[in-house]
Amino acid sequence: MTQFPVITSPRNEKIRAAVKLRRRKHRGRRGRTLVDGARELIRAVGSGIRVEEIYFCPSLCSTTESRRLLAQLDELEMSIYEVTEGVFEKLSYGERTEGFVGVAIPPEVELDDLVLPENPLVAVVEGIEKPGNLGAILRSADGAGISAVILADQKTDLFNPNVIRASLGTVFTMPVCAAPSKEVFNWLKVQGFQIIGAVVDAVACYTIMDYKIPTALVLGTEATGISSVWKDVNAVRIPMQGVADSLNVAASAAVLFYESQRQRLSKQQTSQPSRTTAPVVVPQPDWGNGNS
Amino acid sequence: MTQFPVITSPRNEKIRAAVKLRRRKHRGRRGRTLVDGARELIRAVGSGIRVEEIYFCPSLCSTTESRRLLAQLDELEMSIYEVTEGVFEKLSYGERTEGFVGVAIPPEVELDDLVLPENPLVAVVEGIEKPGNLGAILRSADGAGISAVILADQKTDLFNPNVIRASLGTVFTMPVCAAPSKEVFNWLKVQGFQIIGAVVDAVACYTIMDYKIPTALVLGTEATGISSVWKDVNAVRIPMQGVADSLNVAASAAVLFYESQRQRLSKQQTSQPSRTTAPVVVPQPDWGNGNS
Numbered sequence: 321m322t323q324f325p326v327i328t329s330p331r332n333e334k335i336r337a338a339v340k341l342r343r344r345k346h347r348g349r350r351g352r353t354l355v356d357g358a359r360e361l362i363r364a365v366g367s368g369i370r371v372e373e374i375y376f377c378p379s380l381c382s383t384t385e386s387r388r389l390l391a392q393l394d395e396l397e398m399s400i401y402e403v404t405e406g407v408f409e410k411l412s413y414g415e416r417t418e419g420f421v422g423v424a425i426p427p428e429v430e431l432d433d434l435v436l437p438e439n440p441l442v443a444v445v446e447g448i449e450k451p452g453n454l455g456a457i458l459r460s461a462d463g464a465g466i467s468a469v470i471l472a473d474q475k476t477d478l479f480n481p482n483v484i485r486a487s488l489g490t491v492f493t494m495p496v497c498a499a500p501s502k503e504v505f506n507w508l509k510v511q512g513f514q515i516i517g518a519v520v521d522a523v524a525c526y527t528i529m530d531y532k533i534p535t536a537l538v539l540g541t542e543a544t545g546i547s548s549v550w551k552d553v554n555a556v557r558i559p560m561q562g563v564a565d566s567l568n569v570a571a572s573a574a575v576l577f578y579e580s581q582r583q584r585l586s587k588q589q590t591s592q593p594s595r596t597t598a599p600v601v602v603p604q605p606d607w608g609n610g611n612s
Numbered sequence: 613m614t615q616f617p618v619i620t621s622p623r624n625e626k627i628r629a630a631v632k633l634r635r636r637k638h639r640g641r642r643g644r645t646l647v648d649g650a651r652e653l654i655r656a657v658g659s660g661i662r663v664e665e666i667y668f669c670p671s672l673c674s675t676t677e678s679r680r681l682l683a684q685l686d687e688l689e690m691s692i693y694e695v696t697e698g699v700f701e702k703l704s705y706g707e708r709t710e711g712f713v714g715v716a717i718p719p720e721v722e723l724d725d726l727v728l729p730e731n732p733l734v735a736v737v738e739g740i741e742k743p744g745n746l747g748a749i750l751r752s753a754d755g756a757g758i759s760a761v762i763l764a765d766q767k768t769d770l771f772n773p774n775v776i777r778a779s780l781g782t783v784f785t786m787p788v789c790a791a792p793s794k795e796v797f798n799w800l801k802v803q804g805f806q807i808i809g810a811v812v813d814a815v816a817c818y819t820i821m822d823y824k825i826p827t828a829l830v831l832g833t834e835a836t837g838i839s840s841v842w843k844d845v846n847a848v849r850i851p852m853q854g855v856a857d858s859l860n861v862a863a864s865a866a867v868l869f870y871e872s873q874r875q876r877l878s879k880q881q882t883s884q885p886s887r888t889t890a891p892v893v894v895p896q897p898d899w900g901n902g903n904s
Contacts, residue, residue, distance in 0.1 A: 363855060452744075460863045462854030486860075493855045527874050559873065562754030563655060563785045568778075571752045571866035574859065578867045579874070581851065582819050 322394050326402045327375070330410040334401070338375065338423055342413055344477060354481040355422040355489075356412060358386035363489030364424055365396065373399045373423040377408035380419030389420060426479035429497040431470070431507045436495070440467035441531065441580055442513070444538040446501055446546055448569065449475045455486020456570035457539070462490035464577035465584075471498040472538075473547070501549040508536045515553040517546045518576060520566050522555035529556055531580035539576070542569050614686050618694045619667070622702040626693070630667065630715055634705055636769060646773040647714040647781075648704060650678035655781030656716055657688065665691045665715040669700035672711030681712060718771035721789040723762070723799045728787070732759035733823065733872055734805070736830040738793055738838055740861065741767045747778020748862035749831070754782035756869035757876075763790040764830075765839065793841040800828045807845040809838045810868060812858050814847035821848055823872035831868070834861050 327335060340346040341354045355361050355371065362385060365371055374396070381390050393400055403411065411421045436442070443466050448454050454476060461469050471478050478498050484491055499507075508515055516529055517538040538553065540546030558567060558575055567575070619627060632638040633646045647653050647663065654677060657663055666688070673682050685692055695703065703713045728734070735758050740746050746768060753761050763770050770790050776783055791799070800807055808821055809830040830845065832838030850859060850867055859867070 456860045456863060459856055460859055462856050463850065463852045463859050463863075465851075465853030488856050490854060490856055525877075527877075558755065558870070559757075559877070560755045561757030561873070562782060564751055564754050564780050564782055567752055567755050567866065568748045568862070570860070570863060571748060571755075574863035574866045575870045578850070578871070581853070582871070585817075585819075585851070 324393070324400045324402045326404075327407055328404050330407050332407070334373070335375075335403070335407055335411060338373070338411060338421070339413070341423065342481060344480070347477065347479070351425060352423050353426050353477075353479040353484070355424050356420070356481055356485050357489070358383065358389040358418045358420045360484055360489035360492075361420055361422045362389055364422070364492045367492040369427060369492050370425040371396075371398055371422045372425065373401070375401050375403050375408070375411055375421045377403050377405055377419045379405060380408060383418045386418040386420055424479075429495070431497055431499050431503065434468050434470075434495050434497055436467050439532075440513075440534055441584070442466065442468045442470060442508075442536045443573065443577065444470045444472050444504055444508075444536055445569075445573070446472040446538065446550075447475055447541045447544075448539075449541065451476050451480045451482035452486045453568070453570045454478075454480075455483045455488075455491070457573045458483070458487035458490050458494060458496070460570065460574040460577050462487075462494055464574075464581045466494070466577055466580075468495035468497075470504055471496070472501040472504045472549075474498045501547055505549050515550070516576075517550045517553045517555050518572055519545055519555040519557060520560075522557040524554070524556050526556040526558055526576060526579060529554065531583045535580065537573075537576050537580065539569055539573055542566060616685070616692045616694045618696075619699050620696050622699050624699070626665070627667075627695070627699055627703060630665070630703055630713070631705070633715065634773060636772070639769065639771070643717060644715050645718050645769075645771040645776070647716050648712070648773055648777050649781070650675065650681040650710045650712045652776055652781035652784075653712055653714045654681055656714070656784045659784040661719060661784050662717040663688075663690055663714045664717065665693070667693050667695050667700070667703055667713045669695050669697055669711045671697060672700060675710045678710040678712055716771075721787070723789055723791050723795065726760050726762075726787050726789055728759050731824075732805075732826055733876070734758065734760045734762060734800075734828045735865065735869065736762045736764050736796055736800075736828055737861075737865070738764040738830065738842075739767050739833045739836075740831075741833065743768050743772045743774035744778045745860070745862045746770075746772075747775045747780075747783070749865045750775070750779035750782050750786055750788070752862065752866040752869050754779075754786055756866075756873045758786070758869055758872075760787035760789070762796055762828075763788070764793040764796045764841075766790045793839055797841050807842070808868075809842045809845045809847050810864055811837060811847040811849060812852075814849040816846070816848045818848040818850055818868055818871060821846065823875045827872065829865075829868050829872065831861055831865055834858060 347353050355364050443461050513534050513536040515536045538546050538550055639645050647656050735753050805826050805828040807828045830838050
């Protein structure tokens, strides 16, 4: 491996500038963010995100991903610095980061830039505050094959280092953008989306909807739900059988995303009869799907 | 409202003793834990948990629940103290707690003490470390009508204040217990449970299983999955269509819990034909349910 310049002082100017990016004010001002973790950096670079600087501490690179990234450093065209454990501790700010922190330029994507597949299924997350919840939602969206995640009326920045971390870097691989709720609503309408909003006291159970057509799933905050912008959309509730009146927003998202996926995969199966013993014209599921 | 004794010094002996309960060592030694939040205390008291002390700061009681609890304080038979904001800040340790912290004796429940309904659906959570994840799992279990949550080979204590908080107090209302994995496995076998384990690389998709019979759902850690104790159980995977190879464990739990609930509610519907337009003998769902 090439010898990279070594930084041994936590007071180094570059280190101090990078650490400042833990604060939103500095991220906004400089149009940069921090990416903690090797897996996250690999996903950022692989998705064409411009990573400007990488700091690594060899003695902390113990995971498979961090060793993989170590082996690839020679091929990367960016500023790369080896740092001591003391410097790394200052940089990583208590994050579990497997010896890697990078400085990246988050992409600025507009609604109209979103590249969507045929028959898209998008998630709209409105007013969410906790980066950990937003990250978990992105990770579930990635798993469930959601086409895009749109942050409406954002309260946390999409590329907050804690969002990046909790999303395992899927915030880079997933089509994402942020816009005001009203704008998102109008855009979805123009695009012809069915809009389904999760509402605690809605009459319709989420399972009766048909998610096999172009659909937007709208999730609000735990405290106040979705805003009045969405007052005329299809409201669904997730049944609550215990004492609490709602799920954690990331849990609600996972349930809706995977119910959509379940319905869509079942549709795929019916169009590929050779892969299943079910008849080509399949009977309606017993709990209904909104078309029955 | 009765005048309760007022504590104005953060160095008060009772306050110092309560604060120590933020540390597991002291919780274990004294068999006590802290309950942050009015809603959580209401659920603890309502579930018969022995709450020994309540500390409240009137100026911080702004939520509906905290005002409700304030109004009920006269009727409660325990030691109740009013504290100043400075004292409360020390007690609450940065938690968002709506002006209430209590000291409670967590119940000690054995596997054989669990009171289960007919045709139970239990969740087994093995080796989980993050209290926030365990709390979110309990909250989803409450919502989905899970019969009991069993903590196997516990790494965090079930009544950690952060578990109580993230569960919104449902850790008190839900039948819960902790036991070694091997013991849990044997108990489930003796009770005749179908055991289904979430495994990242399992062949079977979680949706093909039949959750309408007595079932235990086993979830492991994100790092290592479920242990070898469960090697012979029905392994299912949650389909991952993106770049990440697994969901957050709390998201996995929500998906499995609500698929079980969906199947079980659909079964209820078929036995109450007057509540649905579906035929009494319902066709198999098109994506299969394990019986087809």
